[in-house]
Amino acid sequence: MTPADLADLLRTTAAKVLVERGLDSSVLPEQVTVERPRNPEHGDYATNVAMQVAKRAGTNPRELAGWLAEALAATDGIDAADVAGPGFLNIRLAAAAQGAILAQILAAADTYGTGATLTGTKINLEFVSANPTGPVHLGGTRWAAAGDALGRILAAQGAEVTREYYFNDNGAQIDRFAKSLVAAALGEPTPADGYAGEYIREISASILAAHPDALSLPAEQRHELFRREGVEQMFAQIKQDLHDFGTDFDVYFNESSLFTSGAVEQAVEQLKNSGNLYEKDGAWWIASTEFGDDKDRVVLKSDGNAAYIAGDIAYFQNKRSRGFDLAIYMLGADHHGYIGRLKAAAAAFGDDPDTVEVLIGQMVNLVRDGKAVKMSKRAGTVVTLNDLVEAIGVDAARYVLVRSSVNSSIDIDLDLWTKASSENPVYYVQYAHARTCRIIDNAKAFGFDAVAPDFALLNSDREGDLIRTLGDFPRVVATAADTREPHRIARYLEELAGVYHPFQSDDDMRVLPKGDDVVTPLNSARLELVRATRQVLANGLGLLGVSAPERM
Structure with missing residues (x-):
């Protein structure tokens, strides 16, 4: 009996009990919450459903919990049900009923946890979108790790996910990039506002x-040549680096296409016609405060040029025109202002602001020998994707970047994440999988x-x-998808490894x-338990884009 099966049984039993007592069963929630108690001595599972609904049903929590306990104790698959505290219900499953979890895992195989x-939701998931002016x-x-993992998790819940990279090939930063390349070609110092690093010299030489x-x-033709060729080479390298990291995209969307196609002008005209764009001081402003933003934003400057937000507005409209029900943006720590402006843009077009979700990722720092690692060998000013992978490998890099909530900063201890020991979380989880494989191989x-x-x-x-921990996996995946929190999968895998190793x-x-x-038969049952553990470990690591090695 899985936790979901038990939740269904509890709801059915509670409805029956309430009706038999002449009480209102409509107060029951659609989904009864079932959790594992922190103290295993309290039972296999616990629920507070009696405390949730007793008063509205016309009774008190302990009395309702007692009726439920009596009814459940007489049900196949339930070994015991006891009332605790003000109305909690602790439940123990019969061993055979717990075994049904293993049967379900083995039957579902790599689909277990989905x-x-x-289902039926089209999601545009935009992440990374680094400017093509330097390495990631x-x-x-x-975001390459967390965004890719989130895409896998959302797809595991039935969503149709399009992973999209917004290729920022329009604007002042591209001109500064081109000027930096030209300076390097001429043997001149990097411009004050330009880009430095070995990669600039490599691209320029190429x-x-x-x-x-x-x-x-x-000069003008030279600048355009270095701009065009430089952006093309830099973006090709970015795509290759991301691919090697295990992150690929379905769509690479060029920012410049919004301007060349007339999409920006069309979006501006639509907002003007709706009255959500107004003129002030020679510029055109979106009335975003009317839709919850902290201030109105300039869309067209007084010189007639589009402000940066104009492209964002047109880009959102483009996503909706492609049929996406939800647009998720994964942005950096300096983009908090985008939450209000993007939701306001959606509302200004007559959309539900909740068709936009913005996730903000916090800073990542590297530490070695107790000291911060600040400089890249190749990029010069920043630490890059390749620097991290070179230091600890792809699996460890992906895992450590997904393991914590994106709302929190991360300090990556390079010494820890290269250890082949239980102190290293990814090693601890992968080693659990390798141990299951060894037993299964030896069993032949x-x-x-x-x-x-x-x-x-x-x-x-x-x-x-161990069985109950395996049974938690589908709930953890569903919660990770609902909360947009891939780190829940990593923490679950560590919990599972922590139960399996002993x-x-x-x-x-x-x-x-x-x-x-x-x-x-006991040996055989335990082998099936090991097989189920291997399956869940592999499924969970797969959702994070981390390998499940058979030997370590």
């Missing part, structure tokens, strides 16, 4: 190699296939705790027969 809460820095790398006469061109020599497992024999505390190390929990002993 759900349907977002640590902040963008965090352009000169392909266009030997580039420096003899008129024993003839397990001839002995049917009896899950009712899995009645020890260690076995029960199980395998306990001599009383032997899976394989000793010496010349024959395989018993």
Whole structure:
């Protein structure tokens, strides 16, 4: 019996009890909450449903909990049900009923943990979107890991997810990039507001190699050549670095296309016609305070040029025109102002502001030998994706960047994340998977296939705790999708590894027969428990884009 099955049983039983007592059953929630108690001695699962609904139903919580306990105790699959405190209900499952969780996991295989809460929802997930003026820095790398994991998690709940990279190829930063390349080609110092680093010299040299006469061109043509070729080379490198990191996109959207296609002008005209754009001091402003923003924003400057927000507004409208029900933006720590302005833009177009979600990621810092690592070997001024991968590897990099809420800053201890020990969280989880694989491989020599497992024999505390932890996985995935918090998966995997490692190390929990002993139904049941654990570990690591090694 899975937690979801138990929740359904509780609701059905509560409805029946209330009706039999002449009380109102309509007060019951659609979904009864079932949780695992912190203290295993209190039971396998607990619910506060009696406390939630008793007063509205016309009784008191302890009395309702007592009626529920009596009814549940007489139900197949329930070993015991007891009332605690002001009306909590603690429940113990029969061992055979717990075994049903294993059967479900093994039958579902790599689909175990998926759900349907977002089926039919089209989501545009925009993340990374680093400017094509340099390698992806640590902040963008965090989004590469967290955004990709979130996309996998949302898809696991049935959403149709489009991963999108907003290619910022329009604006002053591109001109500064081109000027920096030209300066490097001429052997001149980097402009005061330009970009420095070995990568600038590499790209500049590459352009000169392909266009030997580039420096003899008129200044304007030279600038355009270095701009075009430089952006193309830089973005090709960004895409390759992200691909090597395990992050790919379905759509690369060019910011410049919003201006060349007339999308910006169309969006501005639509807002003018709706009365949500007004003229003041020669400029055109969006009345975003009318829709919850902290101030109105300039959309068209007094010189007639579009402000940066004009592209953002047109871009949102473009996403909606492509049929997306929800647009999720994953932005850096300096983009808090975008939350109000993007939601206001949606409302100004007549959309529900909740069609926009903005997630803000905090800073990432590297630490080695107790000291901050501040400089990149190649980029010069920032630490990059490749610097992190070179230091700790792709798996560890993805895992550490997903492991914490994006709302919190991260200090990555490079010494810790390269250790092959239980102190290193990703090693701890991956090693649990490798240990399950080793047992399953070793079992091939024993003839397990001839002995049917009896899950009712899995009645020890260690076995029960492991089974119930496995049963939590679908709920954790659903919650991670609902809250947009991939770190919940990582923390769950560490909890699961923390339950599995002691199980395998306990001599009383032997899976394989000793010496010349024959395989018993208990051995066979435990092997299936190991198989289920391997499956859930692999599924969880897959959602994070981290490998599940069979040997370590």
